[in-house]
Amino acid sequence: MRLFEILLVLSCFALLVDLLFIKRSAKKTGLGLAIGSSVIFVVQLLVEGYRWQLLLVYIMTALFILIVSFRHSGKMVNLKIGKLLKYSLSSLIVILLVGSTVLSAYLPVFDLPEPDGPEKVGTQTFHFTDQNRDEVLTEDQSDKRELMVQVWYPTENRNNNKRGTLFPSDTEMFKKYIQSFSTSLKLPAFVLDYWKYNRTNSYENVEILPSTSPYPLVLLSHGMGTSRVLQASQAENLASHGFVVVTIDHTYSTFATIFPDGRVTDYKTKMTTIDDRTKIGNIWTEDVEFILDEIEKLNLGAIESQFKGKIDLKNIGVMGHSFGGATAFNTTYLDQRVKAGVNMDGSLNEVENRDDINKPFMFIRSGSFKDWLVNFENDRNSDNEVNKFLSDELHIMKNVSEHGGNVIYVEGTQHFNFTDLQFYSELIKLSGITGDINGKRGSSIVNQYVLDFFNKQLKGTGGNLIQGPSDMYPEVKFIDPEEL
Incomplete structure (x- = not known):
């Protein structure tokens, strides 16, 4: 995984931890975490680019940022839910996030190995x-x-x-190229879209x-x-x-x-x-x-x-x-x-x-x-x-x-x-x-x-x-x- 992808995943889990274990009174911690996560989120999208493998991470990070921000600003009603529901929902979220992260790790954006010659x-x-x-x-x-x-x-x-880039940098040419590849492999074209970053x-x-x-x-x-x-x-x-x-x-x-x-x-x-x-x-x-x-x-x-x-x-x-x-x-x-x-x-x-x-x-x-x-x-x-x-x-x-x-x-x-x-x-x-x-x-x-x-x-x-x-x-x- 790329640097900001890793940071994004870590920030997403940090936000979840804040929601589960940090008191609402710890405003500086929560708001600082929300701001930092927002910066990482934007930088990852602008610098490294969107990947479908991280879709769940994107959704959950955005949602957690909003919840944490409202929670620590005092504008959010304190909803009480049972521990069983709370931790069951949290476990499901963790499983989904881990699945998204594993997909990103095993279907990576990569650079070819560096040549070992002097030129x-x-x-x-x-x-x-x-x-x-x-x-x-x-x-x-x-x-x-x-x-x-x-x-x-x-x-x-x-x-x-x-x-x-390894594949054509022109957007239209890349789409045609990947469409042909994906058809041969019997896969939807979007599955190979991230190859444009290789x-x-x-x-x-x-x-x-x-x-x-x-x-x-x-x-x-x-x-x-x-x-x-x-x-x-x-x-x-x-x-x-x-x-x-x-x-x-x-x-x-x-x-x-x-x-x-x-x-x-x-x-x-x-x-x-x-x-x-x-x-x-x-x-x-x-x-x-x-x-x-x-x-x-x-x-x-x-x-x-x-x-x-x-x-x-x-x-x-x-x-x-x-x-x-x-x-x-x-x-x-x-x-x-x-x-x-x-x-x-x-x-x-x-x-x-x-x-x-x-x-x-x-x-x-x-x-x-x-x-x-x-x-x-x-x-x-x-x-x-x-x-x-x-x-x-x-x-x-x-x-x-x-x-x-x-x-x-x-x-x-x-x-x-x-x-x-x-x-x-x-x-x-x-x-x-x-x-x-x-x-x-x-x-x-x-x-x-x-x-x-x-x-x-x-x-x-x-x-x-x-x-x-x-x-x-x-x-x-x-x-x-x-x-x-």
Whole structure:
């Protein structure tokens, strides 16, 4: 909970205590408490903003302020009620207030974890249209493939801009965005309204930090059905260490993607068979390759921007979560411009003719991977299409491991510990999609190993963590090729 939210809750309980236990003659105490609570109430609403989770606290605080003020001013008739009714009513009020407070604590307004690099982070959003590709995920045959991307980069933030919000700051755009999210989650839109307060550590549209040499580039893809928003902290952390990072919304495979003209697209991707995976995987791979083409234009000045000459196109990496991780592998294999890649807990979408990859690659898997590996070994020889696909995938991972790459897993994590979803609520752990590990700890571990990998492969520095087990991160386990 935020500072003034905590103070508001405390003042509400203090007012209740005054009503129950403080004598009417203690005017200074009561009136002082009412005035102080009123100030906190107003400041919380003006500075931090209204939240539906605190609705009962708002109502009861306002009511208590009025009652306490009238009670100690002598203008209120002294109503006598029985002790049973008095304490029963008080108990109900306490239960309601505790419930409201718990909702606020478990559905919090949050800031993304601060990046641990030396540089501040800037961000800028672009809208690109691939005129050479038809949009196959819509029914309109005239549609072309449109993509929204967000660029994250080192900055000085000379003008001392305020940190940006995680979601669109424009009120109308935010409403459309949240409406699409809430529809996908089958929730009323107001339930997610408080997301408008969630903040990043980045500054929008500020100048890139001048450098004597261009910055290495990393392209980052989200998981199926999520959004680039859920990979923001990873992008920020890399950017704070001197990388330019481009996060991509793969249109019609997200909860919501919003375009500059106010259009919002939702999820329309069909994923029922291995053939579907391959088809969509090809679309996403082409998305990454197209965005890389556009970044080249930015760097050359063919598209006007501040990034001309600022990006090192000889040192390009790709990474992604889940289906985005599979896309990262596929792009690393197919695109000669890509030097190295990272797959965060993603099963591959293409295994044919992929076992001879000769570039550095790292697979980071969740804590359940080791158990899955043991269970699969018992069923590896089953004659079915899925088992053959998984067996080929493990063969690829073994080949990567034997040729200078890495296959690791992080104990205590589950699939969505590789996203920012773990910061949205502790209640998410109850669903099993995040693990027992502390969210910030899990995020930090993934960030450190991704950074170490790209430092070595794209900058020629570091590389200590990916050499083997570390006492600093005992949760990280390295898979021996023979185990695959």
